[in-house]
Amino acid sequence: MTVRAADVAAAVRAGTTTATELLEQHLATIAQREPEIHAFNLVMTDHAREAAAAVDAKVAAGIDPGPLAGVTVALKDNMCTRGVPTTCSSKILDGWKPPYDATIVTTLRDAGAVVIGKTNLDEFAMGSSTENSAFGPTRNPHDTSRVPGGSSGGSAASVAAGFAHLALGSDTGGSIRQPAALCGVVGVKPTYGYVSRYGLVAFASSLDQIGPFTNSVADAALLLDVIGGHDERDSTSIPQVHPSLTDAITQGVEGLRVGRITDLPEGADPDVQERLEAAFAALRDAGATIVDVQVPAFTFGLTAYYLIAPAEASSNLARYDGVRYGLRVEAADTNAMYGVTRAAGFGDEVKRRIMLGTYALSAGYYDAYYGKALKVRRLIHDDFERAYQHADVLLTPTSPTVAFPFGDKGDNPFAMYLCDTYTIPTNLAGHPGMSVPFGTGAHALPVGVQVLAGTLQEPVMFRVAAALERAMQ
């Protein structure tokens, strides 16, 4: 039985355990296994001890520290923490200390959570294996010869290895759901605009969304209930109060329509496909109806994404110019300084995407590439909307394969991009999606099943995820 964050917080609030005691247990686990896993770019030992002591002081003084009292949280290292290095696993930001906290950092602190460290990622969240980190890869806790997935591989591994109760990642094309699947934990990409992105380092602004990694669906519901909601500092955050997901998961799935996408792109391994079929069967047994739907443009998601995301990234990453923060390589004039600084600071995958995006946006090619990709995006969105008239949720594999060995994708960028075939279309549509561990496949490695839903349909998505979790217990 996994430890529930809600139970942890209840024990801290009741004084039957302390935040300090819980933190020290996690630090001990980290000391033992982190050298092998490398989930963190930075373990914030001193800051975390201060935060835990502050929580305990509140309890002692009779003040309620909040719904996440004493719960440890690991943050992907692309979320700004004031005075604490935030690197995006890039040499170009090595050593940079942000002058402000991301909204989620403030929200977590106000809820009594203890931020334990900053986790490793593919540089600027570009990748699906965490092999593209300037500080070395993270290893999968289930098999250290394999990748944890990515780009939020460090966050997924930190929860799977028991380094933290909860973690946060960011998902632009699958960067929460795919590593969650490969590490055997729950991972959620909420609706675009559900969680404030103020202080999240931007990769592709029309796609990025923050979401949880947890050991259970209930923990993910609790964490999203805390961090979801409007933030006036993020003009893309949805100005409304979200219904409680913790309440939603008390309901079953009787009468819900679960869609099977009959024209889903092929490519999932047989062991993964077998778990998907088992998930459909489990939901049918729980009272749901399985319906067939079509999402014809799903198959064009990867193509559209690899124009749109690099185009947005090439613009967002223009800010790393060696002037205001981060790395500077000196040169005789400013223009030359930009060129040598960026060439030295960015890794190969980031350069490749900046180049692809700049090309797609440049005069003469804009209409042929970027403009056309935006139209494909509309088709994908509209096809999903039509499917959701017939189904409450859709079920797909999260990743086509279980965790793969290091170096498996070689020097072929497109082979790595195929890892995100099933996750990318959701980001383009702006819809929510989540990965739920559903047994094991080849080599006894975890397999995740992906639950997709329409805009702001998190409550029904979580009900289905909870039913899948119950079926595995």
Place this chain on the structure above:
Amino acid sequence: MPDHPAERITVADVAKVARLARLDLPDDELEHLAHQLAGMLEHFADVDALDLADVEPMTQPYPLVNVFRSDVVTPGVDRDEVMAAAPSSEGGRFRVPPIIGLEG
């Protein structure tokens, strides 16, 4: 075969894009990138099968309107903290190498 610019992507094209992106890359890296970009853009030919003539482009998922906040002074980030992160600064300003008079 559709007439895609990707089929004609040259090292000179890539060098121009690198200049636009402010990336000072060596010749061998430009050649490697020309090859890789052409390979990735080849996949884009898939969408030629689609009729996109009457499709409205979708730039982002949420229908946004301009967002205003009330005109009230709120604390910003600390200037000294910001300047402390600069690679080079002087008197509360960012210091850069010469910007005119040299080849760029």
